[in-house]
Amino acid sequence: MIDGMCGRINMGLDPADLVDELEIDHVSYAHRELYNVPPGGTLPIIVDRPDADGVLSRRLEPARWGLVPGWAKDVKIGFRAFNARSETVRSKPMFRSAFARQRTVVPVPAYYEWTAGPDGKKPWMMRSAHHDFLFMAGLYEFKKLADEEQAVAGDDPAAATGWLVTTTILTTEAQGHLAEVHDRMPVMMAPGSIEEWTAPQSDADGAAEVLARLLDANDPDAVERFRVGSEVGNVRNQGSYLAQPVG
Template structure:
């Protein structure tokens, strides 16, 4: 699964990396993003790419209780095209969820060691995400979930799952406003190249979502 990540780079780096003009409203670097919080995302509205925030934890449009969002922070890419909660979103409501790293906890004999995982070749990247709009009377929620896949050889030493990270040249294809068959998007994900990752140990202060500071991303001194 992917349950924590960071976006610690500058606003300018993000705008340049994803080809966005203008400003990011209420932007501030984040070092320990947790489910239930706002995450920086990009969608395509049919005319242009738009950057803004969605709440992390998918609340499907048909949900009766918004608390379901805390259970749907991730969606398995292998089966999303078959699941009622995800297949329509996979066809037409895809988004980029922006990050510069994510955290995973490696099991040890008597504890779990948190690790910060990042792409070797670039600072900023995008998870493949799905989003939806939930509405009841005058209340609206715009939420998202991160797609995950089976870990590659590198990640397999840390955890059995990993988020789907989109290569830069595939990001616009992912958010194209063209409606696609869910099975087509399933194949799209299956054929993605997994870029080279690296990782280092970080402090267990990341265990608490209350801690959102630079110390979260600093390498742990042995």
């Protein structure tokens, strides 16, 4: 279920800056400048959903990172589902419902990975070579929270309405220079592909066709990487210094 990759995100930039470029109609994601977001943290997601009148609108929403299906008895299951393998996402019970009807894009400035060496693990930061954001294919889910779960959620923006919104990031076999860091990489896309991936009218067959096109177009050279300091390994550390090149 877990790839063990793409487990730390840099959210130093505000995705609300994408409102005009991506024609986003509604923003409920409230940005916090964080440089070290782990699973269980809050990520922005882009969703295309019909409103009460059936009119499709594009929304930038907060979601807890780690998918929790509506049928889950324990929301902690999300900590095991922050990534979904693209090869099996259509058939896995954890993901197949969301794959068929609730696909999203997760816009992030960068993500971190580690390589193992003789003197320990070394972190790298991956970011877009051509844009301020990487656009990662994802899924999202809703789960109605019981009263006690709502109390535990507190002021979690992903659970502000009594419904927990969660997300996962799709991964695929790493290509090019990214394979030197990890054997998996996120499924990424150009902004122009967002609409066909998030289209709510598309079913599992349609989603599979779009996913195949995204995988064919997944270009590792559209991502640049550089070494960063070991401080990013501790989730308590925050600050822009975590994204500074070293070595």
